[in-house]
Amino acid sequence: MSNLEYQANQGASLWQNNPVLVQLLGLSPVLAVSNTVVNGLGLGVATAIVFILSCVTASLARKYISYTWRFVWYLLIMASYTTILEFLMRAYYFPLYQELGIYVPLICCNFAILIRMEIQSSMLNWKLTARDSALVAAGFLLAIVLLATLREFVATGSVLNDWQLLLATPWLPEVNQSATTGSVIFSFANLQPAALILLGLIVAAKNMLDSRFGFGSTAEKETVKPVTRARVTGSL
Amino acid sequence: MLELPAIPIHLADLEQAGTVTNFLSIIIAAALANNVVLVQFLGVSSLFAYSDRLQSAIEVALLSFFVLFVAALINLLLFRFLLAPLNLEYLKLLCFVSISSGISGLSIHWIKQRFPLSLRRQKLAFYLIGGNSAVIGVALINTVSGLGIVESAAYSLGAALGFALLLIAFAALRQRLDTTEVPTPFRGAAIHLVSAGIIAMCFLGFAGPV
Numbered sequence: 455m456s457n458l459e460y461q462a463n464q465g466a467s468l469w470q471n472n473p474v475l476v477q478l479l480g481l482s483p484v485l486a487v488s489n490t491v492v493n494g495l496g497l498g499v500a501t502a503i504v505f506i507l508s509c510v511t512a513s514l515a516r517k518y519i520s521y522t523w524r525f526v527w528y529l530l531i532m533a534s535y536t537t538i539l540e541f542l543m544r545a546y547y548f549p550l551y552q553e554l555g556i557y558v559p560l561i562c563c564n565f566a567i568l569i570r571m572e573i574q575s576s577m578l579n580w581k582l583t584a585r586d587s588a589l590v591a592a593g594f595l596l597a598i599v600l601l602a603t604l605r606e607f608v609a610t611g612s613v614l615n616d617w618q619l620l621l622a623t624p625w626l627p628e629v630n631q632s633a634t635t636g637s638v639i640f641s642f643a644n645l646q647p648a649a650l651i652l653l654g655l656i657v658a659a660k661n662m663l664d665s666r667f668g669f670g671s672t673a674e675k676e677t678v679k680p681v682t683r684a685r686v687t688g689s690l
Numbered sequence: 691m692l693e694l695p696a697i698p699i700h701l702a703d704l705e706q707a708g709t710v711t712n713f714l715s716i717i718i719a720a721a722l723a724n725n726v727v728l729v730q731f732l733g734v735s736s737l738f739a740y741s742d743r744l745q746s747a748i749e750v751a752l753l754s755f756f757v758l759f760v761a762a763l764i765n766l767l768l769f770r771f772l773l774a775p776l777n778l779e780y781l782k783l784l785c786f787v788s789i790s791s792g793i794s795g796l797s798i799h800w801i802k803q804r805f806p807l808s809l810r811r812q813k814l815a816f817y818l819i820g821g822n823s824a825v826i827g828v829a830l831i832n833t834v835s836g837l838g839i840v841e842s843a844a845y846s847l848g849a850a851l852g853f854a855l856l857l858i859a860f861a862a863l864r865q866r867l868d869t870t871e872v873p874t875p876f877r878g879a880a881i882h883l884v885s886a887g888i889i890a891m892c893f894l895g896f897a898g899p900v
Contacts, residue, residue: 478738478879482823486731526791529821533787537780556830559783563823565735572814646729647890654876654883662875 470664473566473590474597475657480566483557484598485649489609492619494602495595496550497557500539502591505567508532509587512571513580528571529562536562550619566594597656604652609643713844720848723897726824727856728890730831733824737860738882740815747861749808750815751854757797758825758853761790762846765829770839779833786829791820824853860886 473479483501487493508531512519519527540558543551551558570590574583606613642648726732740750765786773782798816801809809816819825828849832842863885872881 476879478883479735481734481738482731482827485734523795525817525821526788526795529787529791530784533783537783540783541780556827556834559830560732560823560827562783562787563821563826565739565818565821565823568818568821569814645894646731647887647894649731650728650883650887650890654880654887657883658875658880661877661880665874 468589468593468596472593472597472660473570474594475660477566479569480564480594481653483560483564484594484601485646485653487554487557488598488602488605488649489644490606490616491599491602491613492550492616493553494598496547496620497554497561498595498598500543500558501561501564501567502588502595504532504535504539504561505564505570505591505594506584506587507535508567509571509574510580510584511535513574513577513583516575524572524575525568528568532562532564532567546622547619553619566590601649601653601656604656605643605649608648608652609638609640611637611639712841716841716844717848717851720845721852721855722893725852725856725893726828726849727853728886728893729897730827732827733822733853736815736818736822736824737857737886738879740812741857741861741864744858744861744865746808746812746815747857749812750819751857753794753797753801753816754819754822754824754857755850755854757790757794757819758822758828758850759846761786761793761820761825762828762832762849763843764789764793766832766839766842766846769829769833782830782833783826786826787821790825790829794820824849856889860889863889 471477474481474484480501483497484494487497508528511531512528515527515531536559539561540551543558570587574586577583577586603613606615638644643652720726724730727734727737736750736754741747768785768789769782773779773785794816798809801816828846832846835842835845837845864882867881867885876884
């Protein structure tokens with residue numbers, strides 16, 4: 455069993471087995487659109503909706519999905535929901551949709567969802583599936599909002615600079631909906647390396663908190679064993 | 691805001707399109723300066739999930755190079771000649787997903803006959819390559835980048851090269867990283883993320899001063 459399967463099999467939980475902070479799954483949207491809180495919140499909520507809907511659909515259609523081609527069916531279910539969501543977003547939240555770019559259609563290839571759907575294949579009831587996927591989706595949302603808050607605060611010194619993007623377009627047509635950026639203090643935080651480094655710092659802070667208060671998962675408690683040297687040459 | 695989707699840097703001079711240098715510059719720009727994984731953030735989770743052993747990382751990198759390039763080519767032709775003329779753009783995601791997972795399914799079938807042992811070791815990883823966000827993301831970028839067909843093919847080749855290169859390089863780096871003494875909270879995922887950030891800084895350097 456590979457490391458991927460082992461980590462995913464740990465069971466759903468918001469903090470101890472967070473899909474992003476512990477399992478490092480579904481990282482690409484988290485890193486790419488976490489430059490402002492509004493973008494992170496928008497993509498996180500969209501991912502959570504697709505997550506729950508496609509998990510429930512897969513569990514209801516379990517009888518009809520052939521085992522060999524199950525990943526193709528999972529991807530097709532996710533792609534259908536993502537297409538619907540993409541068009542709804544284009545209709546109601548067009549400025550936010552433009553900000554998110556190709557990461558809205560890319561919700562359909564989030565590894566966190568795919569692996570969770572594979573694990574949930576043993577669950578009998580769709581209610582159990584919905585509860586489980588809601589937990590994991592909440593963990594995803596928590597991680598992306600945490601990283602986005604940190605990044606926007608480091609970059610501009612304030613958060614929620616472009617909150618008007620969260621208002622739906624048809625009800626407030628006269629509001630000028632374009633992305634405004636606050637005065638940038640530390641522009642390195644907007645670049646790609648800073649996203650990776652800040653996420654690494656968040657993971658390290660989580661590990662420290664877990665070891666301090668003792669509610670961490672077992673995965674990071676493993677210590678590096680010193681190498682034991684065995685004599686293999688010469689006469690023994 | 692990041693430049694989304696990032697278009698290769700040397701594309702402004704499209705008047706010399708068709709020359710060999712232009713192809714080379716597109717390939718190199720797509721592989722290094724606009725690396726799929728660390729600059730455009732597509733398929734980052736596969737970078738961390740598959741790089742725990744160098745041997746398995748090489749296997750996954752070779753397979754995903756093949757799947758990414760072939761799927762991007764087929765998706766490109768499908769979009770340009772079938773979906774766009776018929777105004778069926780809303781079906782593009784479904785088509786891309788089914789084609790790329792179909793290609794990965796076929797290549798898994800081939801691997802099962804030739805290399806059954808490596809399939810058994812890497813079963814989940816091989817099955818997930820068709821749904822990798824780098825594969826779908828390159829196909830989506832090709833639909834919006836506004837390049838010609840041959841340039842888009844060169845871009846896909848460069849993107850596939852960059853993905854495979856980075857996966858192998860990161861696995862080799864992780865071998866050294868896992869035996870060094872790291873402060874306790876940083877052990878495991880955190881130090882991998884930070885070192886990937888430092889590699890990303892190097893890749894940004896290829897694009898020249900901002």
